[in-house]
Each structure stands twice: as C-alpha cells, then as structure tokens.
Amino acid sequence: MVYANGWFTGAKTPEDFAKKAKEAASCGFKALKFDPFGKSYMGISNKELMYSIDKVQAVRDAIGEDIEILIEAHGRFNVPAAIKIGKELEKIDNIKWFEEPLPPDNIEALKRVKKQSRVPIAVGERMYKRKAFINLLSANTADIIQPDVSHAEGISELKKIGSIAEGMYIPFSPHNPSGPVACGATLQLAAFLPNFNIFEFMATDISCRDKLTTEDLILEDGYLVIPDRPGLGIELKEENLSKYPYEPVMLKHYKGMTLFLREPKAPLDNNLCLSSGIYNPQDLARNPCC
Numbered sequence: 001m002v003y004a005n006g007w008f009t010g011a012k013t014p015e016d017f018a019k020k021a022k023e024a025a026s027c028g029f030k031a032l033k034f035d036p037f038g039k040s041y042m043g044i045s046n047k048e049l050m051y052s053i054d055k056v057q058a059v060r061d062a063i064g065e066d067i068e069i070l071i072e073a074h075g076r077f078n079v080p081a082a083i084k085i086g087k088e089l090e091k092i093d094n095i096k097w098f099e100e101p102l103p104p105d106n107i108e109a110l111k112r113v114k115k116q117s118r119v120p121i122a123v124g125e126r127m128y129k130r131k132a133f134i135n136l137l138s139a140n141t142a143d144i145i146q147p148d149v150s151h152a153e154g155i156s157e158l159k160k161i162g163s164i165a166e167g168m169y170i171p172f173s174p175h176n177p178s179g180p181v182a183c184g185a186t187l188q189l190a191a192f193l194p195n196f197n198i199f200e201f202m203a204t205d206i207s208c209r210d211k212l213t214t215e216d217l218i219l220e221d222g223y224l225v226i227p228d229r230p231g232l233g234i235e236l237k238e239e240n241l242s243k244y245p246y247e248p249v250m251l252k253h254y255k256g257m258t259l260f261l262r263e264p265k266a267p268l269d270n271n272l273c274l275s276s277g278i279y280n281p282q283d284l285a286r287n288p289c290c
Ligand SMILES: [Mg+2]
Pocket: 072, 074, 099, 100, 125
C-alpha cells in the first residue's frame, strides 16, 4: 500500500487542504501525508498550532475515517513544541504517525518527545547505515523507521536495517520522495521485507520524470504494483539525460520552496482515475492534480 505525498501542492488554507485531499482520495489513495505547519521553526505559536490543527481536521472531515493521515514535521521543532503538537494531534482520529518532530541528531531529545506522544513517531530519513538505526531502536525512540535507500547505503544495507527492525517488531516505511531509480530500488525492498509497512509515493513530480527512464508504475486501488522486469524494473533513457542536466536549487525548508518544483499546472482530470481505481502515475505527472 502507498501513501501519497505532494497531493496538497498549492494548498494554504484548511479549505484548500480539504479540497485537495478529496481529489487525492478520488484517485484511490488510502493514506495521505502532509506538513500543515507553515513557516514555524524551533517553536510554534498557539495561533499557528491551532491553524495547523484546523488543516488536519479539515482533511480528516473531507476524507472520512477510512483513509489514513500522516503528519510531517520535517525535523523542524524543539522538544516543547513537538510535545505540544503531539498532544493536539492526539485529539484527531487515526493519525498514523507524526514524522520527524525534531532534527535528526539527538536521540535523547527524541526520547523525551516519544515518551509523551500517543501518536506513533516515525523517523530515520536522514540517518545513515545500520548502526544509526540500532542506536535509534535500542533507545526506544521510534515507532516506525524510514531509512532512505539513497542516504542509508543502498538496498543491501536497507535490507539489514529492515531485518533489525523486524526483530524488534518495528514497521519499515522507507523515505521515497525520489526519482525513478531510487524509487525502483525502494520498491524492490517492499517485495521481500516482512515488516514493510507503507510506501511513500509522490502524487506529482517534475514534468521530465518520464523522459529519464522507462519507469512505468501502476497504482491499483491504493497499491503500487511491483515491477517484475529484471533489475530495478527500469532502464535509463541515456539519450535524454543530457537534455535535463542537474540544476542545483537552494531549497529553504519551511518557506514552501520545495513545492515549486512540483508546481500545480492543471486541475485533476478524473479521467486519469479509471473506474477500476487504476491509473498510471506518469499520466498524472503530465497532468498534475496538485
Ligand atoms: Mg520526511
């Protein structure tokens, strides 16, 4: 099963989030992740907190109880703010997780947040190699781990990290807001890790994504079909790579700058969501809904 990220691009108000969430739900997604916290950093005002919670509640009211909500903090808060936010999130039904409430470099601080949060804590996208995850899990600071195949040293290392977590009955939900190569590698992990929990899937992406590889993912009723082709299930379109060179972008978190990369271009075309609940994400990338 996947959770959608990026479905909310362009949303600012609770009403915007509710509208976008309904659109995403109409595509068959059974779980939605978003960051409702505006520009807050290392603290949050009561006004901003309540407005953030209004966005979460608006999404819950829009999509009903059956679709899971995952809350992203992008590692931006201090301990008291994270605890305060966790207490408010507890009041909303069925929040699957509260992701990266703190920056990723202090396990003792995270332990303080985890002890006071009834909402499960998901962390790990900026941790490297199995030793970091052994330290994290040994300190009982994570309810779900999120290693990234690009950061934590590839498929083999993630397999070991996943197995360590499995032995501690901790779900494995890798970080994957990634391009087609990392996405293909992450998807292979879903094929064999018993504690694989849920797959991150970007509902929108940059327009050249489908020109770089032969990626041909199929999302079926909220589940991504694992390709059975050799290797990662994709081939590079090498003849096209030089047409889309790497361009460094100075992204400043908490200022919405990560979102302009996936700028909204067109309203959701429900024709992309076939009656069977199946659609090709590449079609959606060409006609992004959010
Ligand atoms: Mg994250």
